[in-house]
Amino acid sequence: MCSLPRASKLCARCNKPATGGSYCNTHRPKPFAGARERWKANRPGNWETLRLRVIRRAGGLCEVKDCTEPGAEVDHINPVAEQGRWGLDNLQLLCKTHNQAKAQEEARRGRERTRKLRNTR
Incomplete structure (x- = not known):
């Protein structure tokens, strides 16, 4: 039996050879492209009012004991990805250090959720 070489996959946009996935290096989507725009589209219309209320409530300081x-960032106590709400009682003001630590922990939990989903398929 003779096996023929497999034809290379072509980019979905320009028909040049794809270098992994469906796109060439020129047209490959950037990781997290558009994430900020999606976040802005999903936030409530009164976001600025909520944000200012949280900052005022915290006196401008990080709310970690x-x-x-x-405070540098208004953050969800229970993340939206984990069914957190946009209400005032679920928002807190965090300094950069505490916000980064919390974001890393949330990212770790997100990776675990993704891993579990992959394993159940």
Whole structure:
């Protein structure tokens, strides 16, 4: 039996050879492209009012116990990806350090959820 070489996959946009996936290097989507725009589209219309109320409530300081750093980010206590709501009671003001640590932990949980979903298919 003679096996013929497999034809290379072509880019979905320009028909040049694809270098992994469906696109060539020129047309490959960037990771997280459009994530900020999707987040903005999903936030409520009164987001700026909620944000200012959280900052005022916290007095401009990080709301983590014993932290005296200025708050930099309004963050969901229970993330939207984990069925958190956009209400005032689910928002907190965090300094950059605490926000980054929380974001890393949430990303780890997200990777675990994705891994579990893949394993159940």
